[in-house]
Structure formats: structure tokens, C-alpha cells
Amino acid sequence: MSTAILGIESSCDDTSAAVIVDGILRSNVIAGQKVHEAYGGVVPELASRAHQQNIVPVVSEALRQADIKKEDLSAIAYTRGPGLLGSLLVGTSFAKGMAIGLDIPLIDVNHLHAHVLSHFIKVNPEDKTPEFPFLCLLISGGNSQIILVRSMSEMEILGKTIDDAAGEAFDKCAKVVGLPYPGGPHVDRLAAQGDPKAFSFSKPHIPGLDYSFSGLKTSFLYTVRDRIKENPRFIEDNIADLCASLQTTIIDILLDKLQKAINQTGVKDVAIGGGVSANSGVRDAVEKLCRRMKVRAWIPPRAFTTDNAAMVAIAGYHKYLNNEFSQLGLPPFARVSI
Template sequence: MDTPIYILGIESSCDDTSAAILCNGKVLSNVIANQEVHSKYGGVVPELASRAHQQNIVPVVQQAIEQANITKEDLCAIAFTKGPGLMGSLLVGTSFAKSLALGLQIPLIDVNHMQAHILAHFIKDTNYKTPPFPFLCLTISGGHTQIVKVSKYFEMEILGETIDDAVGEAFDKSAKILGLPYPGGPLIDKYAKLGNPKAYAFTKPKVSDLNFSFSGLKTGILYFIQKQQRINPNFIEENLNDICASIQYTIVEILMDKLKKAIKKTGIKDIAIAGGVSANSEIRNRLQLAQKHFGWSTYIPKFEYTTDNAAMIAITGYLKYLENRYSDISVTAQARLKVTD
């Protein structure tokens, strides 16, 4: 029987306060407190986010420990999100993790949020097979769009990334143009299921190599909607499903085109997705089709491990713990970090 290694993971990079307990890589608890306060502003307000983290962090950690049916004295290490993210939000998690690690006299492990999204694939789950090294990971979220070559747990190389806006932002801004509430990405996905993806054609940006661009697409969508509304003021209401389906189809096509290029360039056919936008049903569907048509092996995480959550922080902390990669107590939060940092 393996000695139980209990890791507490703390995630506070944006507007979700989350704590998780893993034992030898298996999830015992994964508690997330969402912040409703931002919806009326149409986006995350950093000052309000950090205040909400301060209110949520103690009860969320307490709940995670109770759900895991352990005591804080059973913990072997504390892993926390060092960055990237909103500075005020990161500071709450960093300060709390440091204090608790000092109080319990156990190791502190800083985690790169972007690496954690990718390493969520290694959470031990009987119903899920982990990708073999090397694999390609399409990391898609509100703040990032990247194709990453993953050779080992902590050996990653960015093959391509967005030169302007992230894919999650493209979904949310498109939703805002259509008058949908924040966060709009899941709503576009919902209405797209009822629409015709070929109803309207949007121009795909021409970007070199494996890089992405979404700012021109957003502008194109805005101009298209404005033009149609001048002709018919009820255009959005009457065609919402088709508009959403066409927007989603275009965005997913851009992602799939670059993935195909990356596979051709590297010869790697093991493909994983990570990040909040990997919850999108069309991306999941297209990857499963690619598995049949192109012989790719695709790795699609459970929904609860795609958005920001502490289980992905804890699994990264566990993998670092096994390699004795501890942090010094002087470690500081960093708003900007690359997946390779």
C-alpha cells in the first residue's frame, strides 16, 4: 500500500476561489466558489474579484478538507497558483497558502496556472486514459490560445499562440455584440446547437505558421451584425441560433486548421485539449470526429477539470512534490507567466 500523499491545491487566478484535496493523484474533493458579482458588469472586475476571494478562501479550504474526510494535519504539501492571472486575486491565494504552509510546517509548491490546465490530464481517474509523451495540447481559455508540445510533465514548448485576443475572449465579445449576458461563450454554444453553421460566412484571419488571431474576426462579426440590423432591426432575435452556429463554426475551424498544421509539422498524433473553452461542445465533437477520420488519439478532460479549478493545481503540485520541486517562502505571485516558465 502506498503511503498516502495528501496535497491541498488552491486556485485564485481570476474570479473563482477553489480548493481541492488529492491523495496520490486522486481527487477527494474539488470545491469551487463562483463570483456572481461580475455578471452585471459584463466582465470580471479585478477589485471586486480580490475582495470576494478574501471572503471565500477560508470556507472553501475548510469545505475541501472536510469533504476529503481528513484534517489539515494530514496534509503533506500546499500547492497554489503563482500566476498568470489578476494580481489582486493571485495575492489572496499566495498569502493564504504561505501562511498555512508555515503554520503546518509543510512544503509550499508554486504552480503555473497554464501548466496546470495541461497537467489536469494526469489526474488519476479509472474512466480516463492519460496522454503519452510527447503530445500536443491545444490550450484554449479566456486569456490564452496556444498549441503546446508536451515532452514531459514540466518540459513544454509553445509551437503557436494568439498574436492578439484569446479564443475565449472572441466567444465572449461576439456574445456581447449579440446582446447576450456575460459569460457569453457557453450561451453561443447552447444556441449554436439549434442553428445552421453554414448560414453566414465569416472571414478567417490569415496568420503565419501556427499562430492565431481573433481580433479581425470579432471586428468582422460586429460590422456584419451592424449592417444586418440596419436592414432589419430584429435580425439578431430572428436569426440568433444561425448566427451563433456560424460564429462557433468559424472559430472551431480556425483552431482545427492550426492543429492539422501542427500535426503535419511534428508528426505527433496524440492531441489533448485544456482550458475553459475546451468545455465547448463543438470543439469536443470535432476532435472526436478527427480521431475517426485522421487517426488521431484525442484526450478530452472531464468538464469539471476544464474551467479554473484547484484539482488541476493539486495534481501539478503532486507531480512537483514527487520531484522535490518545492518553493521558497519568498515566492511571489506573477500576473504574467508563460506556460514554459
């Protein structure tokens, strides 16, 4: 009998549902929320309301695309946290109600854990996956971590940001120069047209494998502020060079610690995950680093870098195989470690 897992993701502003059958992805549906663009960031109350509107049609469409009936599901996996509590409550409540109605097991999934395991999503049975142990550079709007992944369930954070995340640095600096939210993709697009050595921004000197991006943001802000005093059209005249220099600085910071982690652990497989792993500069730089250090690079398809239910479903699938089910009374949580 087939094992069919419905995954539900609602940690921030994307409502997503996916179906995995016997480890193979059948569907992955995502509904975004444009309403936040006008505010320059995610508004939690608006996000939770949109989730309530989206979750039923998104789950229905995921089942339809997977060509499976809800009665054929083996279990429901859902993001329990971390994330926005209002958003998580929508997905959590829906998953619990559906599991009760179908009388099937419920599986809670750590959102960060799911990002790491996105590399085990298979679209085809012959798709390759990383070998344990491997390193995962998890980079997003809220997290920048280097994780040693020993198994599907055993993970150790070797380094993390002590203040801001890489994705936040992209978005906040993009806002300084007037780019729309989310700023990361716009920076990536413009960086391809600019000179990465045009401007020099502050790089932190943090011991160990931890990160810091607050100083970079301040350095970027002060550079723009001071140059505008000299030339009111400074941003318009230099936007591509600013983006290229910013992106290169962030990548240098990320890869400096990643290289140290590779040397310290001796792993042969290195993966990246999270929304910032969609950045073309990051992807190219990690591949080049891995080639130089003679380790295998695992770069996820862009569809699996941002928040999506496929990663929740694959994490749930492996927990299902180990009979790791959750109790109905477990509440969602806003913050947690890996």
C-alpha cells in the same frame, strides 16, 4: 505514508481548493462569483474581495470532503500566476500562511501548466492518461496555444494567439448580440439550434501555427451592424444562426492550425484544455479530427476545463515527487509563458 496535496486556485474569479492523495482526487470545491455578471466581465477589485470571503470556507470544505485533517497534508500547491494580481495575492498569501503554520512545503504552480496537466487528474486508479509527447490545444478567455508536452515539466509553445484569444472572441461577440456574460456557454447552447453556414465571417491568414481572432470579432461586429440597418430585428430573428456561424468559424480557425501541428510533430496523442474546451462544438470537432488523422483524442471532463484546484493539486503532486518546492518570498505574477 500517503502523499496528500492541497491545491489552491484563485487566478481569476473562481475560488477553488482540492485534495489529491497519492495521485487520486479526493475533493474539488469551487466557489464562483455571480457579482461580475452585471458588469459584463470580471471586475478585479470585486474578485479579490470575494476571494477573501470564500477561501477559508472553500479550503475547509475541500478537506472535509476529502476526509483528511490539515495536519495530514504533505504540501500545499497554489497558483502563482498568470492571472489577476489581486486575486492571486489572496490565494498566495493563504497558501503561504497555511504552509508556515503546518510547517510543510509550499509548491508554486503555473496556471497554464496546470491546465495542460488536468489530463493527469485521476478519479480512479485505473484512469488512463496521455502518453508523452503529446499536443495540447489550450484555449480559454486569455489564451489560445498549441503546446508540445514532452514531460510533466517540459513544454514548448508551437503556436499562440498574436492578439485575442478564442474565449475572448466568444464572449465579445456574444456581448454584441446582447447575450449575458460569460457569453461562451450561451453561444454554445444557441449554436445547436442554428445553421452554421448561414453567415460567413473573416478568417485570418497567419503564417505558421499562430492564431488571430481580432479580425473575426471585427467581421462579426460589422455584419451585425450592417444587417440591423436593414432589419432592426435582425439579431432576434437570427440569433441561433449567428451563434452557429460564429462557433463554426472559431472551430475552423482552431482546427486548421491543430491539424498542421499534428502533421509537423507526428504525435499520437492530442489533448484540449482550458475553459473553451468545454464547448460542445470544439469537443466534437477535435474528436472527429483525431479519428480522421488516426491519433488519440483526450477530451477532459467539463469539471476540469474551467479554473479549478484539482489541476493545481495534480501539478503540485508531481512537483512534490521531484522535490520541486518554492520559496516563501516568491511573489505572484500577472503574465508569463508556459
